Amino acid sequence: MNYKLNNGLEIPSIAFGTWKFPNKEETSQIITNAIESGYRYIDTAKSYGNELAVGKGIKDSNIKRDDIIIGGKLWNDDRGYDNIIKACHKTIETIDCDYLDIYLVHWPASQAVHEDWKEINAETWKAMEYLYNSGIVKAIGVCNFKVNQLEALLKSAKIKPMINQIECHPGFMQQEIIEFCKKENILVEAWSPLGSGRLLKKEQLKEIAKKYNKDVAQICIRWCLQNGVLPIPKTSEKERMKSNLNVFDFEISKEDMDYLSNLPYMAGSGLDSETITIFN
Secondary structure, X not given: OEEEOOOOOEEEOOOEEOOOOOOOHXXXXXXXXXHHHOOOEEEXXXXXXXXXXXXXXXXXXXXXXXXXXEEEEEOHHHOOHHHHHHHHHHHHHHHOOOOEEEEEEOOOOOOOOOOOHHXXXXXXXXXXXXXXHOOXXXXXXXXXXXXXXXXXXXXXXXXXXXXXXXXXXXXXXXHHHHHHHHHOOOEEEEEOOXXXXXXXXXXXHHHHHHHHOOOHHHHHHHHXXXXXXXXXXXXXXXXXXXXXXXXXXXXOOHHHHHHHHOOOOOOOOOOOOOOOOOOO
């Protein structure tokens, strides 16, 4: 199963996340294991500090470049038109991949920090459009943009974002953003689809999982897919890598989907891009 972006690029429906994996040999092996387990979309970011290890893991897998989707992210420190272009080239050089399939703005400029947040985000997007038009990246998008931030960006954008990667999982659906993105044909990707692992211990989800003879992680991933969202789970365990992909042989009922979508807030990170001050 693939998702087709609004520019026609097809990408796998499940990505492999790399947040908190260190820039060490063990991370390279994890990435190689993930590819051998069937993942064809690897999501990383400059701020994760592991681009070198991720790149090595991809190389060690001996997979053809055209058979893998590599996604990177622009960190806030690299804002500014020329800096953004340099940052993208640096990520490509570090991963050693010639081009990026996907490049995302990691965080919008926060209203809590920047009075001119609209102008900052608009300038950032102009550089992203250059990277796309020049063929350095195949698709561009954003992360953690709320509806008003997307609306502001779309007023000046010549190219519509193809992706908005947000925190999304049972207990934190962010339905308003999902509905807006669907209307605008922007694919939503879910970071932390398992609530950073905290959802695996929740009894409400254990009961649902038992009903389908699946584990909680599989329920959360399947829930994302049935909402038209691309989940980005992560794990260092080979068996877990495989089981997280084994979600296409069942369907969650409408009743259970509604239940999962309306669970009270749980396992959220607490990060809000409008009010956040720790990421400038």
